[in-house]
Amino acid sequence: MKYRVIGNFLGNVLKIEAILLLLPFLVGIIYHEQVAYYYLSTALITFIVGFLLSLNSEKAPVFYAKEGFISVGLAWILMGLFGAIPFIISKEIPDFINALFETLSGFTTTGSSILLAVEDLSNAANFWRCLTHWIGGMGVIVFMLAIFPNNSGNNMHLMRAESPGPQVGKLVPKVKETAKMLYIIYIVITLLEIISLKIAGMPLYDAICASFASAGTGGFGIKNDSLASYSVLIQIIVNVFILMFGLNFNVYYCLIKSKNRKEIFKMEEVRYYLLITIIATLLIAFNTLSQYGSFGISLQQSSFQVASIITTTGFATTDFNLWPTFSKAILVLLMFIGACAGSTGGGIKVSRILLSFKMAKEEIHRYIHPNEVRKIKLDGKVVEEDTLKSVGLYIQIFLLVFLASVLLVAIDTIDLIESFTAVAATLNNIGPGLNIIGPTGNYAALSDFSKCVLMFDMVAGRLELLPILLLFAPRSYKKI
Amino acid sequence: MRIIIVGCGKVGATIIEQLSNEGHDIVAIDVNPRIIEDITNAYDVMGLVGNGTSLKVLKQAGIDETELLIAVTDSDELNLLTCLLAKKAGNCKTIARVRNPELSEDISFISRELGLSMIVNPERAAAKQIARLLRFPAAVKIDTFANGEVELMKFVIPENSPIVGLSLSEIDKKFKGNTLICCVERKEEAIIPNGSFVIEANDKITLVSSQYIAKDFFKSIGIDIKRVRNAMIVGGSKIGLYLCQQLANKNIDLKIIEQDKNRCEELAGILPQVTIVNADGSVEAILKEEGIEDIDAFVSLTGIDEENIFLSLFASKCGVTKVITKIDRIAYNEVINSLELGSLIHPKNIIADNIVRYVRALNNAQGDSQIETLHEIIKGKVEACGFTINNESLITNKPLASLHTKEGILIACIRRGKEIIIPNGQSCILPGDTIVVVGKQKQIKNLSDILVGDNNS
Secondary structure: OOHHHHHHHHHHHHHHHHHHHHHHHHHHHHOOOOOHHHHHHHHHHHHHHHHHHHHOOOOOOOOOHHHHHHHHHHHHHHHHHHHHHHHHHOOOOOOHHHHHHHHHHHHOOOOOOOOOOHHHOOHHHHHHHHHHHHHHHHOHHHHHHHHOOOOOOOHHHHHHHHOOOOOOOOOOOOHHHHHHHHHHHHHHHHHHHHHHHHHOOOOHHHHHHHHHHHHOOOOOOOOOOOOOOOOHHHHHHHHHHHHHHOOOOHHHHHHHOHHHHHHHHHOHHHHHHHHHHHHHHHHHHHHOHHHHOOHHHHHHHHHHHHHHHHOOOOOOOOOHHHOOHHHHHHHHHHHHHOOOOOOOOOOOOHHHHHHHHHHHHHHHHHHHOOOOOOOOEEOOEEOOHHHHHHHHHHHHHHHHHHHHHHHHHHOOOOOHHHHHHHHHHHHOOOOOOOHHHOOOOOOOOOOHHHHHHHHHHHHHHHOOOHHHHHHOOHHHHOOO | OEEEEEOOOHHHHHHHHHHHHOOOEEEEEEOOHHHHHHHHHHOOOEEEEOOOOOHHHHHHOOHHHOOEEEEOOOOHHHHHHHHHHHHHHHOOEEEEEOOOHHHHOOHHHHHHHHOOOEEEOHHHHHHHHHHHHHHOOOOOEEEEEOOOOEEEEEEEOOOOOOOOOOEHHHHHHHHOOOOEEEEEEEOOEEEOOOOOOEOOOOOEEEEEEOHHHHHHHHHHOOOOOOOOOEEEEEOOOHHHHHHHHHOOOOOOEEEEEEOOHHHHHHHHHHOOOOEEEEOOOOOHHHHHHOOOOOOOEEEEOOOOHHHHHHHHHHHHHOOOOEEEEEOOOOOOHHHHHOOOOOEEEOHHHHHHHHHHHHHHHHHOOOOOEEEEEEEEEEOOOEEEEEEEEOOOOOOEOOEHHHOOEOOOEEEEEEEEOOEEEOOOOOOEEOOOOEEEEEEOOOOOOOHHHHEOOOOOO
């Protein structure tokens, strides 16, 4: 293991976090809040630590796959630790575990909160929570690749470790340009959302926070009732934008490159993502019709909740805890499906689900015609055996981690639905679960042990398991 | 610049490495998904699995925005077809590798008719270099500039040479030769020396000169320049064939040892003057029987690097003065340089140099100077570029002493018409000159790169 390379890398990540910490400081200054200076001092500490870590740098840092995965895993944990400092020293979230939970929940774009009343927080703190969503959505390492000079091809290992999806490819030949392109698309859509929300009558600060939280498909609200108290128009705008952030960003690249527009319709993942969303919305709309009285309202509510869950955002405009069981079951299933690969959303990802269905179909066909040779295709192209294997394995490991977490959380939670959905909501980076951790509840009542398990799930879910599991594998630290 | 490279074998990978280091946007295409995976893991390039002759694949690689396509697959015909298609589909510049000797006879016709920008033939380029070394055996490596009139010669200083212990300015005074030592390798270090640099025995030095002047210089510093009268070649590959063709009228007796009977018969048909021996050249007894102890030069050209290395070591042991070893694949430069292998020939590097030179020239087409030749003197460390000065610019009509060149940059030679000038501080560069620049810093793309400060790169 090349510890110097990893140290240097982590140093650079912390430097970026230090710069980001200056933004809530500015917000605090604008609102004349005393807490602002806690962010400034944290920024200083973070920068100094980052500077010290990157002092001992190698001239030409080379990342191999192993170092890439370990670095990314460590970077996310470190970001959480340093990002939690302002909450602790400002005493807004005095407890260490709670502060770390809140920060990791932010960076991993989960959006599970331990806060009983978010409105009591300072504007700076709420801004920081939403900013962690925005950074975590596209990923700080992708950001780093976009701004730091790099020549070696090994950086692809870093990008692969942080970006979601079974096959991480490039949009353009260079990693740096690809990362830049992704962030440009990300920033432009976020700005569009802020402007649309402002025009729809949302206060600017609320609009920025809501946009950041939806861009990263995070789901931290700055109001106790999430988005329920805003106008229907605002809810519809957010609804549309979170669906957009759940799309594979390749779609936007193709849109820019006018020649490839036809390619968009060939992307099976996008087609199924939209199909699943529409079907789930309609099913729930009919199922909850009696509860809301009018089809318009039930459609709007169901559409928002479905979009919020499938993109793993976790905003709420209504308490879906009160919905009929069938609707709740659909939502729980959507939690596992998740958004498209290459988006900012979490979950297993539509493409993996799609491929596993195709694999199941293949397996059945094999029994009917044992000697037939068939190939699984996605977007009209044959999928490599290696990719199929890794998709199968991913779902297996995902299940193992999920079951183990449910077991651990069940030690001290009240009912099974709660422990089940708590893990589902964190491992898939959604946020709210059912019962006491539902949209109107929060995670404060859980024990510290359960919170630790859930924190692990959040980071594991965001980085798609392997970087985090590698951190805990003793083999990683052996010389041979 | 966006460049598509079709075929990622030995040559393809070397080109990808060099061009991606120079910051170009590269799309690599190969039919083998494993190779593409390795390439994209090692270099910052986009990989595509597919056949370069498929229009769909070329479109996917972005042929519309591509400026250059390089086809270096195994098959000549595939390369030519890919280039033809790319030219029609994307109107880009194209480079193809063509190495079949039969095709290469009509190469200028093919190149013209298909609209190719360049055709590369690693085997022939390697043979050319070997032929040059055989004609001037004192040098370990020879690179030519300005149509062969200026040469860069690398050689090892023998223990008993009169220049050991002298500084460069003393050598200059003593020999008054019109030569310049532009680069010194000492162990793993590469040095661009100044006047006070002192030469030690076993230094590998690179000299800028013309061939005739260099001969005298070599004689005076105690290096044997006996002419090569006969040469033994092990391996009757394409390089061997090209080499014999190039040495045809040079009054050198040649002997090829080739294992394959059919190949021997083929060669015997094409090369009547050459002695063709059908035997296993890797057997000690056979080499001895064929007279390895009495020959002037030995060239190992088998398809296996390890075998070449062994054969050359054995030839050195037998007292052959000029040994030339072809290395295709093996990288371990430090180890290989420490062995007594004589001159090393890396066909893929020769081609990569040619292509990189072409790309740099393409990049700098509108500049006031044009890069014409590029040679790596020491792999990855020092390179020499030949430039033609087209117009007046920052560096023309000024004494060299007043130019603020970057550290580790040396203007080694100026050719004006027929005259070869080894410049001193008072020399000026005029439009129309060809100059040779030696630099430690990689990527001399145009002449403004050699000046400190106000460059536009």
